Amino acid sequence: MINKLFKFSVKYLPAITAIITILPLPVKAATFLVTERAVLGGTDLVNWGSLGKVFNPSAPDFSVFLPNSFSVTSQGGLGLDINIAPTNNPRVTPPFVFQTLPSPGIRSNFAPGDFILFGGIDPTGFIPLPPGTPDPGTQGNGEPLTISFAQPVLGAGTQIAIDTSKLKVETFLNAFDSNNNLLGSFSVPNISSLALDNSAVFLGIRSDTPNISRLVFSSSAPQFGLAINQVSILAVPESTYTLAILAFGVSGAVLKLRQRTWPNNY
Structure with a gap:
C-alpha cells in the first residue's frame, strides 16, 4: 500500500511542483x-x-x-x-x-x-x-x-x-x-x-x-x-492563498512519504 502511495505521489510531483512555481513566494x-x-x-x-x-x-x-x-x-x-x-x-x-x-x-x-x-x-x-x-x-x-x-x-x-x-x-x-x-x-x-x-x-x-x-x-x-x-x-485573490496552502501541504506529505519508503528501494 505504501509503495502504491509513493508511486502515485511521484507521478503527480511534477504537477505539484508546477503549482508551487507559479505561486507568489517570499522573494525580494x-x-x-x-x-x-x-x-x-x-x-x-x-x-x-x-x-x-x-x-x-x-x-x-x-x-x-x-x-x-x-x-x-x-x-x-x-x-x-x-x-x-x-x-x-x-x-x-x-x-x-x-x-x-x-x-x-x-x-x-x-x-x-x-x-x-x-x-x-x-x-x-x-x-x-x-x-x-x-x-x-x-x-x-x-x-x-x-x-x-x-x-x-x-x-x-x-x-x-x-x-x-x-x-x-x-x-x-x-x-x-x-x-x-x-x-x-x-x-x-x-x-x-x-x-x-x-x-x-x-x-x-x-x-x-x-x-x-x-x-x-x-x-x-x-x-x-x-x-x-x-x-x-x-x-490578492483568496484562492491564491488557499492554493498555496494546499500545494505546500501536499508537497510536504510527498517528502515525508518518500522518507518512509526510501529504505524499501534498497
Missing part, C-alpha cells in the same frame, strides 16, 4: 510608483462614504467627527486600519469625511461628488466659499495618514490634496511590509485648488509580489490639512 520584490488610478489596475475599493458619517458644512453635526484611529472594510471585504496622527494645534477639529460639491458645499480639486477623508481643519475653514473666492489658506491637520491592510496587497493608492494653494507642496508615500521593512519611498509635487476638476494627484504603489502591508501618506506642509479620496486596492 520590486516596487513602482503609480501616478494614475487606471494604471494601478485596482480590484477593490474603499469609499469613505461607507463609514456613514459625512460632515455637512451647511448643517454642522459634530457627532460625525471621527477618532484619529478607526477601522473600515473595503467593498471586497478586506479590513483596513486607519491612523491619522494628531496635530499639536488645539484649534483643529478631529478628522472627518465630507462630500466635495459646489458652493454651498466644500470645494476641492477632487471630482464633484467624491467622499473625502480629511485630517481636520481650523473651524474657520467650515465657512463655504463662493466661486471665485481665493483660497484663504486655513490651517489644519496634515500629519501622516497611515493605512494598514489586514492582508498584504499587490498595490494601492489614492488621490491626495493638501488644503492650500499658496505653497508649493510635496506629497510623500512610504510603503512597508508586515515586518516593518521599507519597500519604497516616493514623492510627487502637489497642486491644490477649489476647481472641482479631478486634478488632485494620484499617489500609489505596485509590487510584483503581495507584500504591501502598510502605506503612510504625508506632506511637506503638515500645518495644512491632508485629504484623500477613495482608495484603490490591487488585492
Whole structure:
C-alpha cells in the first residue's frame, strides 16, 4: 500500500511542483510608483462614504467627527486600519469625511461628488466659499495618514490634496511590509485648488509580489490639512492563498512519504 502511495505521489510531483512555481513566494520584490488610478489596475475599493458619517458644512453635526484611529472594510471585504496622527494645534477639529460639491458645499480639486477623508481643519475653514473666492489658506491637520491592510496587497493608492494653494507642496508615500521593512519611498509635487476638476494627484504603489502591508501618506506642509479620496486596492485573490496552502501541504506529505519508503528501494 505504501509503495502504491509513493508511486502515485511521484507521478503527480511534477504537477505539484508546477503549482508551487507559479505561486507568489517570499522573494525580494520590486516596487513602482503609480501616478494614475487606471494604471494601478485596482480590484477593490474603499469609499469613505461607507463609514456613514459625512460632515455637512451647511448643517454642522459634530457627532460625525471621527477618532484619529478607526477601522473600515473595503467593498471586497478586506479590513483596513486607519491612523491619522494628531496635530499639536488645539484649534483643529478631529478628522472627518465630507462630500466635495459646489458652493454651498466644500470645494476641492477632487471630482464633484467624491467622499473625502480629511485630517481636520481650523473651524474657520467650515465657512463655504463662493466661486471665485481665493483660497484663504486655513490651517489644519496634515500629519501622516497611515493605512494598514489586514492582508498584504499587490498595490494601492489614492488621490491626495493638501488644503492650500499658496505653497508649493510635496506629497510623500512610504510603503512597508508586515515586518516593518521599507519597500519604497516616493514623492510627487502637489497642486491644490477649489476647481472641482479631478486634478488632485494620484499617489500609489505596485509590487510584483503581495507584500504591501502598510502605506503612510504625508506632506511637506503638515500645518495644512491632508485629504484623500477613495482608495484603490490591487488585492490578492483568496484562492491564491488557499492554493498555496494546499500545494505546500501536499508537497510536504510527498517528502515525508518518500522518507518512509526510501529504505524499501534498497
